[in-house]
Amino acid sequence: MEPAAKGLLREAGMDCPDFVWARDLGQALGFATQKGFPLVAKVVSPKAMHKSDVGGVITGINSMQELRDAYSTLSRIDGFAGAIVEETVQGIELILGANIDFQFGPVVILGMGGVAVEIYNDTIIRMAPLKEKDVDSMVQGLRGRPLLEGFRGKQPVNMEVLRKAVVRFSRFVVDIQGYMESIDINPLICNSKRCVVADARIVLKKE
């Protein structure tokens, strides 16, 4: 589930936003008092494979009342085991994922992320581990590349940070290849300063 996945990725050196896994409303409100707004709230449920499919992601929370409402909505979702309340980072949504391929071993994908990722399928696959220049060539191959380079006056994504994040992730995948099946970081939110793991899921190897 998400909190565990983010914990592991944070250990691996990935930039994860500050969050709390609130098992009750009080913990959620306490985090808001400390961090301020805007926040995002996401259901934690072993039954929700893709949280947004069950209405389990509520973004743009700007007040204590909105947080209370969000928490109550999430608590009605099947398998509810608390909510993640997390600082919001603005930027471009990428997907950074990994899979253990039978023939080629650990591979990494990078591309345009979000919920429609399979529909647009604008992603590039490479065998792990990666070098920094591999990340450049992956970005070169994306149709969405102009969005990363600062489309229509938007700030470009910080390539230095992205390179480091992808290389670090690819090494992490090589290290844990014996234990995992696949990893989705979707979205990885990138802006001119950071590349942040906004949501992540690790599917461990069966057995």
Add this chain to the structure above:
Amino acid sequence: MDFNPLFYPESMAVIGVSLTHDRHPANVIFSKNLLRYPVRIYGVNPKGGVYMGQKIYKAISDVPERVDLAVIAVKADVVPVVLEQCIAARVGGAVIISGGFAETGRAELQRQCTSMAKRAGFPFVGPNCLGIYIPSRVDTLFLPTERIIRPEVGNVALVSQSGGVLVDQMLRFAEEDVGLSIGISIGNKAVIRETDLIDYLGRHEPTRVIVFYIEGFGENEGRRFVHAAWGCPKPVIVLKSGKSSRGALAVSSHTAALAGDYAVFSACLSQFGVIEAKSESELVAFCEALSCYQKSIIGKIAIVTGSGGHGALAVDLCSKFGLGVPGFSNELRERIRQRLSTSIRSIASLANPLDLTGSAVDDDFVEAVAELSRNEEVDCILLLLLPYLPGITADIGARLSAVYRREGKPLIAYVPHEDKYMMIIEGFELNGIPVAPSVESSILMASALKRCQVC
């Protein structure tokens, strides 16, 4: 393991020759090598006797010399025993033609052969394969000589998981005048696998281009293959089948859905500079181009044509395959213009494509190509040569080839493949210039030069 006795045998035993059944695979192999190849050949059958006037030996140990290659064409169950006898007789290597192993679910029988061979350091090709074909040296393909079409001797090595695909590609190579250095059908690849052959063929002197037809790899084998290809000094081309498998399987994550078997295969190949042919016609075009030129281009293509329409088609295709068609500088245009016949100076279009028009003669093509060959603005010249133009003679292929010999800039010709144009085509091909049978194929050839990272 030393593959040389296996692929370059001086002597060869065919185990399983029948005394009565002429079309038995072993008999086909025995007779074609006896009649047509320089290798010393011995037939083996436990019954002994005489076949085609030759003594048949009862066992490999009875053969009067230590043979380099044993071709094993006996029932699957007997193969381990025969293999053991070959190892004991210090045979150099084997081709196991017999089927009835992993492909029919008898993985254990195959494992038994593999571990026996590995323990003894004994290389074998197969089982369940056609074996090897080396022009004018040896041929273990159990297809009657008169039925197969053999390409010329050349520099392309063809390794195929399927024997049928190997034979079919040989036919295509013959059609397109691509020469073969060695053909290997590896079948179930119980011992010798693709990665071993990259290492061997990378050092194989007659081979300049290595081609694989691959159905699939074992666990992590794709990783070893691309690493080996990356270290190989020769271009490696792969044709893959089974691109559409597993598409419908439910998958557990976005990444697993996006990184399907074939998507990963294709991406990893290109990451490590392996050239993937998406179809058989791409494969032949890539082979022909890379067997002529081991020189990479950036992709600044000059198109020289006698027809505006062909030029326009070629420009579209260049754009589709990521090749540039840069406009010529005024200086270059003027230099070309000065060299054209006075009759076409005012009608030729000196842009890129350079359209010399239907009134051009051999000299115009030769002069324009010579000028372009000396110019840095382009790094490859596509020649859309229409042999039905009245000013074109049968000499043009040989004359343009001479320009390449002198100037060294890659030249790719399109000439319709018709018998009556053969002298033009051969004028190019026999002088090392690739000739495509279609405009598209000529552009595929240029794209192979661009994609070749070791060239």
